[in-house]
Amino acid sequence: MSDMQKVYDFLKEAQVYYLATVEDNKPHVRPFGTVNIFENKLYIQTGHAKAVAKQIAANPNVELTAFNGKQWIRLSGQLVDDTRVEAKKDMLEHYPNLQSMYSAEDENTAVFYFKNATATIESFTSPKEIITF
Numbered sequence: 001m002s003d004m005q006k007v008y009d010f011l012k013e014a015q016v017y018y019l020a021t022v023e024d025n026k027p028h029v030r031p032f033g034t035v036n037i038f039e040n041k042l043y044i045q046t047g048h049a050k051a052v053a054k055q056i057a058a059n060p061n062v063e064l065t066a067f068n069g070k071q072w073i074r075l076s077g078q079l080v081d082d083t084r085v086e087a088k089k090d091m092l093e094h095y096p097n098l099q100s101m102y103s104a105e106d107e108n109t110a111v112f113y114f115k116n117a118t119a120t121i122e123s124f125t126s127p128k129e130i131i132t133f
Helices: 003-014 051-058 085-094 096-100
Strands: 017-023 026-032 036-038 041-047 061-067 072-082 109-122 129-132
Touching: 003 036, 003 041, 003 061, 003 072, 003 109, 003 129, 017 051, 026 051, 036 085, 036 109, 041 051, 041 085, 051 072, 085 096, 085 109
Parallel strands: none
Antiparallel strands: 017 026, 017 061, 036 041, 041 109, 061 072, 072 109, 109 129
């Protein structure tokens, strides 16, 4: 299993993660549930019309956190907007419930992949594991 796959599996198991962005030097945190691996990159999805997408465009440095009931993860890095239809289509195929709101061909669907990412998985009872990709 690749290190990125381990991060993906953790986020899928947790089901909800919390993504932090910055706007006007203030943090903004919101729940997310989409995560996908496409072309060996870890992706998330939102809409370009949303404040979170505008915050990422202005400052791509983000951090997310999740808890799976035993351990927590923090993942930080830069998000890169992938405007290709193929990347959007792959995400929406993995999340068919989003297809009523988003389309791979529309201008609103936003898929971002992590670059320069560092994930830390830890708990109170086990040593921390650091993963970079």
